[in-house]
Amino acid sequence: MLFVSAAHAETIHDLATWTAVSAQVDLHEGQDHGPRLLADVHARRTGAAFTAIVRPAVGWDVNKSLSLAVGGAWVGQRGASTEDDLVSEGRVWEQALVTGKVEDVALGLRLRLEQRFLTDGAGHRVRVWGRAAAPVSDVISLIATDEVFVGTLGPSAPVAFDQNRLFLGLALPVSDVGRLEVGYTHVLLVRGDVTSHVHVIASSLFL
Numbered sequence: 001m002l003f004v005s006a007a008h009a010e011t012i013h014d015l016a017t018w019t020a021v022s023a024q025v026d027l028h029e030g031q032d033h034g035p036r037l038l039a040d041v042h043a044r045r046t047g048a049a050f051t052a053i054v055r056p057a058v059g060w061d062v063n064k065s066l067s068l069a070v071g072g073a074w075v076g077q078r079g080a081s082t083e084d085d086l087v088s089e090g091r092v093w094e095q096a097l098v099t100g101k102v103e104d105v106a107l108g109l110r111l112r113l114e115q116r117f118l119t120d121g122a123g124h125r126v127r128v129w130g131r132a133a134a135p136v137s138d139v140i141s142l143i144a145t146d147e148v149f150v151g152t153l154g155p156s157a158p159v160a161f162d163q164n165r166l167f168l169g170l171a172l173p174v175s176d177v178g179r180l181e182v183g184y185t186h187v188l189l190v191r192g193d194v195t196s197h198v199h200v201i202a203s204s205l206f207l
Contacts, residue, residue, distance in 0.1 A: 012196045016046040018185065023207040024059075032063050038071065046198060049079040057093075067097045090117040106133040106141075114151070125151030125162065133171060141171040143181055164188045167202060178207040 020042045028034020035058065042053035057071025073091040095112040108131040116123040129147040136142050149162040169183015180203065187198035 010194045012194065014046050014196060014198045016044060016187075016198050016200045018042065018044045018200050018202045020202075020204040021207070022204065028061065033061050035060055036067075038069060047079075049077065052076045055091075065098055065100055067099075068095070069097070070094050087119070091115065092117075104135055107131065116151075123152045125149055136170075139173055143167065143169050143171050143183065161190055163190065169202065174205065178205065180205050 020040055022040035023038070025037040026034075027036055038057040038059050040053075040055050042051070042055075044051040044053075053073060053075050055071060055073040057069045059067055059069035061067045071093055073093065075089040075091065077087045077089075078085070091114055093112055093114045095110055097108065097110045099106070099108045101107065108129075110127075110129040110131075112127040112129070114125040114127065116125060127147055127149050129145065131143070131145040133141045133143050145165075145167040147165045149164070150159065151162055152159055165185055165187050167183055167185045169181050171179050171181045174180050182203045185198075185200035185202045187196075187200060189196040189198065
């Protein structure tokens with residue numbers, strides 16, 4: 001059986017570009033706790049396929065190290081397997097984010113739960129994300145993040161590893177309004193007998 005599975009397994013390599021803009025508005029006037037508004041917009045292209053994501057949220061800073069948020073998302077995909085039809089997915093999600101520092105290295109750990117409303121029913125997913133940022137000069141930092149996805153792709157699908165995203169790049173200040181992170185993301189996707197390696201040129205603007 002192992003030889004049969006190996007014979008039918010398929011490995012795919014793709015190139016992609018991902019761009020994103022994320023914004024936050026602090027509503028608690030410099031205090032350690034209180035509400036904030038969050039939103040991010042993504043545009044991703046892999047060959048003929050294009051994906052757009054719009055993800056608004058409302059958050060609450062518990063203290064300087066812990067913040068909670070709930071939000072929704074719209075995901076639209078066109079091209080490749082969708083045959084040029086726009087395929088939409090709605091999501092609801094909840095997350096907890098813990099941040100801190102070890103000497104000069106800024107650290108972050110995020111747990112996000114997603115409820116995904118797909119064409120064949122609802123799916124559920126757990127996402128665990130970690131981040132480390134180390135300064136290499138007065139204005140530039142080296143960034144490393146990794147995110148693991150585990151969940152179901154539909155109402156009758158088993159819970160399984162879905163994907164992993166590893167990012168390595170640099171963070172640069174953008175005037176006084178935020179920072180720009182640019183670098184390389186390796187996306188490992190496991191869907192049935194198909195394993196995909198997506199090599200991404202990624203850029204994100206944080207405001």
